[in-house]
Amino acid sequence: MRAECREASTLLHPDPAHVLSFDREGRLYTFYDDGVLYKRALDSSLHWRRRENDGPRERGVLAEKEARAVYEKVQSFVNRGVEELEPECARRLAAEVLPWTPERIMAEKQRFDAVYRPIAILPPDQYFSIVVQATEGCTWNKCTFCSFYQGRPFHAKNADELRRHALAVREFLGRQLLLRKGVFLGDGNALALSRSRLLPIFEAVREVFPNRAIYSFVDLYSGERHDPADWNELRRLGLRRVYVGMETGLDELLAFLNKPGSAAELTEFVRELKAAAVSVGLIVMVGVGGREYAARHAAATIDALAQMPLDERDLVYLSPFIEHPASQYARDRLEAGLTPMSGEEVEAELQRLALQIRALGTRAARYDIREFIY
Numbered sequence: 001m002r003a004e005c006r007e008a009s010t011l012l013h014p015d016p017a018h019v020l021s022f023d024r025e026g027r028l029y030t031f032y033d034d035g036v037l038y039k040r041a042l043d044s045s046l047h048w049r050r051r052e053n054d055g056p057r058e059r060g061v062l063a064e065k066e067a068r069a070v071y072e073k074v075q076s077f078v079n080r081g082v083e084e085l086e087p088e089c090a091r092r093l094a095a096e097v098l099p100w101t102p103e104r105i106m107a108e109k110q111r112f113d114a115v116y117r118p119i120a121i122l123p124p125d126q127y128f129s130i131v132v133q134a135t136e137g138c139t140w141n142k143c144t145f146c147s148f149y150q151g152r153p154f155h156a157k158n159a160d161e162l163r164r165h166a167l168a169v170r171e172f173l174g175r176q177l178l179l180r181k182g183v184f185l186g187d188g189n190a191l192a193l194s195r196s197r198l199l200p201i202f203e204a205v206r207e208v209f210p211n212r213a214i215y216s217f218v219d220l221y222s223g224e225r226h227d228p229a230d231w232n233e234l235r236r237l238g239l240r241r242v243y244v245g246m247e248t249g250l251d252e253l254l255a256f257l258n259k260p261g262s263a264a265e266l267t268e269f270v271r272e273l274k275a276a277a278v279s280v281g282l283i284v285m286v287g288v289g290g291r292e293y294a295a296r297h298a299a300a301t302i303d304a305l306a307q308m309p310l311d312e313r314d315l316v317y318l319s320p321f322i323e324h325p326a327s328q329y330a331r332d333r334l335e336a337g338l339t340p341m342s343g344e345e346v347e348a349e350l351q352r353l354a355l356q357i358r359a360l361g362t363r364a365a366r367y368d369i370r371e372f373i374y
């Protein structure tokens with residue numbers, strides 16, 4: 001049994017087939033269990049992932065009973081660690097990790113629910129950020145493929161509510177803050193708020209989480225409501241990158257998805273953000289529109305990206321499209337006679353697009369929404 005007592009985390013290596021990591025509150029963070037990787041979300045749900053031989057990656061979320069069995073296994077490793085490790089690490093394990101019995105760690109769900117409304121999605125490079133929900137839901141909520149905020153009316157917190165929420169987040173995360181970097185302002189499009197509502201929100205975030213870069217989603221039609229001076233001011237207050245659901249550079253397909261905007265408007269918007277030194281993360285859905293749209297979707301997307309002043313600080317996320325059977329998109333697709341692309345076709349298309357995007361001088365990365373965890 002080996003352990004690493006780091007400043008921001010504690011790592012336990014009982015044997016080559018097992019590795020456990022804990023935050024400085026002592027809560028499980030990840031558990032590698034002989035081929036299966038478990039990650040604990042803040043509500044203590046356990047997300048697992050494994051790949052057997054060269055097969056496809058499998059993933060899922062454990063049911064409560066299964067999660068409990070995993071937490072019991074974790075506890076038995078911790079008990080062993082307390083007995084077998086050298087005194088300094090054994091003391092830390094006993095003081096920080098041992099008190100987190102399966103019951104107590106599972107009760108984190110209630111604490112999470114008291115602090116947060118459900119967090120639907122984050123960009124992958126933001127899974128380690130501190131989420132502060134300035135708004136709840138999405139102002140538009142009508143894109144045919146999107147189920148992230150369905151049934152949730154849009155609500156914006158005022159500065160006092162926001163400050164109370166941010167303080168509750170800080171208390172809940174505790175010393176896990178050592179593992180987290182920036183602040184992500186949720187939900188769907190927090191930057192849709194007017195300048196006069198956003199500025200006190202940014203001030204409150206800076207007060208509770210000083211010296212942290214700020215990130216957020218913004219949709220095109222809300223983003224356009226801010227003028228260049230607003231973006232400069234938000235940049236001065238810590239805004240570093242905004243994430244925009246571009247989906248496609250093909251206007252016809254964007255209209256089919258019932259998403260407002262156009263490639264030309266997005267290009268102009270990105271120019272404005274970049275002029276204010278705010279980076280962008282653009283999310284493109286690979287496979288949306290099926291085989292019939294694939295070639296035009298790819299060509300128009302690359303054309304649009306080529307018009308934007310993107311550099312190595314920006315990111316283009318390529319997200320394999322997941323169709324929800326009950327969505328409006330699924331009904332529209334059937335009516336339009338579009339053929340879904342197979343998983344292999346989507347992956348091949350994703351690789352092709354990634355190469356073309358990198359040739360434009362910016363970064364491209366895969367974004368699998370099924371791997372989202374907070």
Ligand code: SF4
Nearest residue numbers: 138141142143146188
């Ligand atoms: S704007 Fe974004 S969050 Fe809102 S419905 Fe469309 S895809 Fe979903």
